[in-house]
Amino acid sequence: YRAGKVELELVPQGNLACRIQAAGMGLGAVFTPTGFGTLLAEGKETRHIDGKDYVLEYPIKADFALIKAYKGDRWGNLVYRKSARNFGPIMAMAADVTIAQVSEVVELGGLDPEHIITPGIFVQHVVQVA
Template sequence: MIDKTHATIASAVAGITDGSTLLVGGFGTAGMPSELIDGLIATGARDLTIISNNAGNGDTGLAALLKAARVRKIICSFPRQSDSYVFDALYRAGKIELEVVPQGNLAERIRAAGSGIGAFFSPTGYGTLLAEGKETREIDGRQYVLEMPLHADFALIKAHKGDRWGNLIYRKAARNFGPIMAMAAKTAIVQVDQIVALGELDPEHIVTPGIFVQRVVAVPDAAHPITHSEARP
């Protein structure tokens, strides 16, 4: 019997070791797997490379992981916003490495990893500092930059509902990078609001098939209220 569910967050995140590369879902706080991140902090794993859209908000979630000095490098699109003071302080002190990736390129580099694409050419970033050291090519009169896929050892993502096979559906904007991150990681770990019985999820509504998910743990809604971003129609 296939059963990918875990009874505890500690069990779900077990095996994440020092030096691991992790994809972390979330667009700001929308879809951020905060409880999984708390569980990761509790493991004591250090020298992590994090791939995410942002570099943390306030003192919770990804920002808490940075504050605990567990991250060696972060690859993201938006490292700075009004409440990114944890990242700001670490970066200014030279305590964290940063790779900035335009958001479209970030999504495509993750998708490429999950789809088995070796690399791709993108016009975004050509002629800027972001293209330094990368191969460039002219295609049909336009300049492109060669971008490499972003693979990871683990993905930490948040979904709305899942079943014991790992099939997932998401809640509105909280979906964001979750589906492609699940595909790009060797081990996708998912926190869901609710684990439902097999057959309860409409196959037409399943966004991430269970073949891309290795671990699922239930974290009820009450543990992390839905943000305004998640509630948008």
């Protein structure tokens, strides 16, 4: 960082999640009120929409995502527990390659379809880790 070879950007957690989700949804950018009028908005486009001020944020896409899920099948369908459900699904959608670390790999059909949060189309590798 000090040598000028790495760029550092401070991003509030909510904006980070929003930017990752935007990448997964294929959006070009999103407007968020968080950070407006602060140093975080310096140099960024702002808009006044319906009486509120917003900052334009661009998506963050990943080459790889390593996510944690509770259970998965070999097709990559995933079930989460607790807070792993917060960012795992959106990160899987925003990455070119997703590697899911699961506590248990179940047989195809072994997951209740109503409990699957991330469909296998977003997951390329499933690894069971105790």
